[in-house]
Amino acid sequence: METSHVLAIASAVCNGAAAAAMLTARARIRRGDRQGHRRGMLTAVGASCVFLVFYLTRMALFGDRHFQGTGGVRVAYLILLATHVLAAMAVVPLVLRSLYLGLRARFDKHRAWARIAYPVWLYVSVTGVVVYALLYHWPV
Numbered sequence: 001m002e003t004s005h006v007l008a009i010a011s012a013v014c015n016g017a018a019a020a021a022m023l024t025a026r027a028r029i030r031r032g033d034r035q036g037h038r039r040g041m042l043t044a045v046g047a048s049c050v051f052l053v054f055y056l057t058r059m060a061l062f063g064d065r066h067f068q069g070t071g072g073v074r075v076a077y078l079i080l081l082a083t084h085v086l087a088a089m090a091v092v093p094l095v096l097r098s099l100y101l102g103l104r105a106r107f108d109k110h111r112a113w114a115r116i117a118y119p120v121w122l123y124v125s126v127t128g129v130v131v132y133a134l135l136y137h138w139p140v
Helices: 003-030 034-062 071-103 107-137
Strands: none
Touching: 003 034, 003 107, 034 071, 034 107, 071 107
């Protein structure tokens, strides 16, 4: 297996781990477990940071990989990719602000920011895995 693919797999695993950690953290906070929520969200942040290292390394060393599908599938992929990239750019300040407020125990403001950041971040993490699958495993 080529190195670029290994880095792509590592990135997808990090995205999946971030999504799983976010879902777990959300379930914890709904049960009133602040420490479990904190651990889960810090795990999600860590997984996303490691993702970024793998992604930037792959891009610097190997550049883009182009989707092999055509026609309607290609259009659907490009729409998915565009929404993924736009959301990924938007989510960084949302997550950083929410993280800052949570760590400072400013929970009312943290909750307000997290209501926006959480679904966007979850979307980015899940669609990151989907983009990987389409790029490296299409056609099935």
